[in-house]
Amino acid sequence: MDDEIDETIARIAAALRPMPPIDPARKASVLVAVAAERERAREARRRAARRWRTAGLMGVAAAAGLLLTVWWRDVIGGRDALRSTSRTAAASATTPASGAPATSHLVASESADVAPLPVQLVLRAPAAHRVSVVGDFNGWDAAANTLARDPASGLWSGTVVLRPGRHVYAFIVDDSVWVRDPRMPQARDADFGRPGSVLLVGRP
């Protein structure tokens, strides 16, 4: 069965072939959605890595507990012949055991370190009708953080609450133009060929 087409089919195909008009904002939103997908995948990998680390710490704690139990049984049992060995076991056991509070201290100080901080973002765009910020902290979601305009100065500003660390972000002006923050260093790993800026939050 060959493709034999008459005039009608040829005319139909010709009428359907022209490319549709493209809305640049909708096309830009494709890359924003893909960036959000990539961020979700990264976050899932980070969560998996955290789970492994937690499992590792629990394993160390369990091993320490086991050694302590063995040592304690030996002390109670008063086995003189094994006492010196028990001391060795105790010495190795106390390291992780005393490490346990140290670990909790680390976790405590880490949780203080990762406490989110408010950061104000500002862009001068007097002619813009809408400005939003996208970044790794909001999953590159253009609807998540819109900025407010100060009519007198033409400045758009907004506050985001960020965990300490390095963040990459950009502004989206009028839902279509992707601009980086000119006040901050340019990100080398800018997203999808779009410009981005780097923001360091927390300890220098």
Next chain:
Amino acid sequence: MSRPPALKLIRPTAAPDADSAGATRRSLLIRAAQAGDVRAFAELVDLYYARCLRFALHMLSNQGDAEEAVQDTFVRVYRALPSYVERESFEPWLFRILANRCRSAGSRERRRAEFVEFGDVPDRASDHRHDDAIAWREEISLALAALPPEQREAFLMRHVEDLSYDDMSVATGAGVSALKMRVKRACDALRLWLTEERNGRRD
């Protein structure tokens, strides 16, 4: 009524050198995107966005649904890119994802249409324009929308997107002879619809 003479379809072909340069460039972009190069992925979006939107618009007849389907397609392509093997051609692989997405959007749309209340006439049906070119395009849109989705899909892939039957088979999962039959039935139905429509207007 005498049937117009059948014409053998002659597809426009690009110069072989330009075509192979384009294929090499596409192949490099795909490999770079697979390796995590986001700029390469953005270029792939630039390269295929318009074609995907054209296909989705003809499949779904709604701008918003089509744009959403295309966006979702590229997100799925990004997610599935690591599993793409280069021995498959990229276009049918991309169209497989897009066609699946349009099929699910189409089923949702059909379910939604069942709840359209009497009196909610779609704009397109109530819009009387007399410009011949616009009227012709509208007739085609209506005729296309009246086709069963699998025939519409096959017709568009073959006659608008210029996919080969082998590529269409990859894109749809259907066999080549089944696809040829779908295209033939779609052509017959379109011819009939448009002839009746024209005769109806003359009456």
